[in-house]
Amino acid sequence: MKRRMPRTFYTHPTLTVAKDLLGKFLVRRMPGGKVLAGKIVETEAYIGPQDRASHAFGGKRTPRNEAEYLIGGHVYIYLVYGMYWQFNISTGRQGSPECVLIRALEPDLNVKWKMQNVKFSNGPGKLCRWMKLDKSFYGEDLTKSRRLWLENRGVRVSRAQIVSGPRVGIDYAGAYFAARPWRFYLQGNPAVSKPH
DSSP: OOEEOOHHHHTSOHHHHHHHTTTOEEEEEOTTSOEEEEEEEEEEEEEGGGOTTSTTGGGOOOTTTGGGGSOSSBEEEEEETTTEEEEEEEOSSTTOOEEEEEEEEEEOOOHHHHHHHGGGTSSHHHHHHHHTOOGGGTTOBTTTOSSEEEEEOSOOOOGGGEEEEOOSSOGGGOHHHHHOOOEEEETTOTTOSSOO
């Protein structure tokens, strides 16, 4: 049974949400009515003002990161290197700038095509390109949107299936934060961007 994730799912502590997102489906309804969906298989948590890797470190608040401050369940999307969109979901309470980066999806396609197509969504920039996610989704409420939402499709993920490790590409945050095991992924899944 497909069920849209409610607000309460996103307002739990960020590390909890980052793990609980694994196995949920990101669903995108395209302008022509076609639906794309992918199972979330890799995430990273960013925990607000105290996290040197966060855009909100030190309480920084700008037009670019304002969506991080929204109550859990809103889209925080931004461009890196002038070409790759990065799709994040706000977590926690209003005014607390925390979020989870969705790093990889396993496309919801038939078995014949699934393994050939993970290359389209096995990284944060790739999945945005595949799902055609861009700045127009900034601040979108996933609990209400008609074009983007998360579903529970009954996939069970045990704690034993979840691998945790350091986040990718954040050496600038210093040794302590670069080493925090705040990246989570499904062990053995072919769509994971960077297995340990």
